[in-house]
Amino acid sequence: MMGDGDRVEIDGGIMEGGGQILRVSTALSCLLGTPLRVRNIRAGRSQPGLRSVCLLMQVAMPCVLFAAAPSELHLKGGTNAEMAPQIDYTVMVFKPIVEKFNLTLDCIIKRRGYYPKGGGEVTIRMSPVKQLSPITLTDRGTVTKIHGRAFVAGALPIKIAKDMASAAVRCIRKEIRDLYVNIQTVREPDNEAFGTGTGIIIVAETSTGCLLAGSSLGKRGKSADRVGTEAAEMLLGNLQHGGAVDDYLQDQLIIFMALADGISRVKTGPITLHTETAIHFAEQLTKAKFTVTKSEDDGSSKDAYIIECQGIGLLNPNL
DSSP states (O other): OOTTOOOEEEETTSTTOSHHHHHHHHHHHHHHTOOEEEESTTTTOSSOOOOBHHHHHHHHHHHHHTSSSOEEEEEEEBSBOTTSOOHHHIIIIIHHHHGGGTOOEEEEEEEEEBTTTBOEEEEEEEOOOSOOOOOEEOOOOOEEEEEEEEEEESSOOHHHHHHHHHHHHHHHHHHOOSSOEEEEEEEOOGGGEESOEEEEEEEEEETTSOEEEEEEEOOTTOOHHHHHHHHHHHHHHHHHTOOSSOHHHHHHHHHHHHHSSSEEEEEESSOOHHHHHHHHHHHHHSOOEEEEEEOOSSSSOTTOEEEEEEOOOOOOTTO
16 A cells, blocks of 8 residues: 555556556556546547446456455446457356456346447446455366357347357367367347347367457458357467467456465466556556566477466455
8 A cells, every 4th residue: 555645647548558557557546545647548549449348347346356345236338349358258268267366256147238339237246355365377288178159139140150150160170170169159139138249259178277268249241250260260379379368368367466465377378468558557556566477388388478476465454
């Protein structure tokens, strides 16, 4: 805690120059009681972007973890939006991995909402923790299972979901021949979806409990085949770099690593700008110390890095 009440000045125009800076800084200033002023917010962005449920959740989660009582959040906005994690990713990948910090997260999808209208609703339930435990995610293991979900909502035929799924399976088969790929095709019920949308998420599970994903959203003029192939290629890319987390989870773990009590170590692919940004601001606002080193493994992971963090072990004053 900064006892002298000094206000921290944050330049929102540097590095990723987007909402990432606002999310990390807001959550940390709230937890640490640090007054904050952000200048140039989203200076790096051409348009302000949609309110995404998953991004709202990223700000709220750390705050409610250190609250006095259990919280229930009702978040409204896009659940499957461009430039933001999809809610399926949050449930299938983010939740099980972030729970390794010794927290529990319930995420109930009431209604899905698509670009440009948003209109989705998600309920999040969390209980406070006394302190977060550090995590070690460095051993990727071998891929044991690949499953996914291809969806259509609104006025679109289920055939689109089937085409996305089969294109994705074909693409994965080229690289991984001996594994059954199970992609569900779903037409979202009308009462649980707002607007028209289509997309796919594919998750690989490994022998050590790692989860890595690839996802893509349909949009006008983009063929179903291309959507499916894009998600599959993203998944394969995440598997190739040998990291234990995929490129999306990387930056979402930083704030929890900074707050945890002890040393966290995570093996990732090349460090994304989002992650560099999150580390920069987590260090500026807390006394957490991050180091990033190239992974000197068995040589199989050419592009793997280890993110190590000595967390501050924030204690919940309310418990």
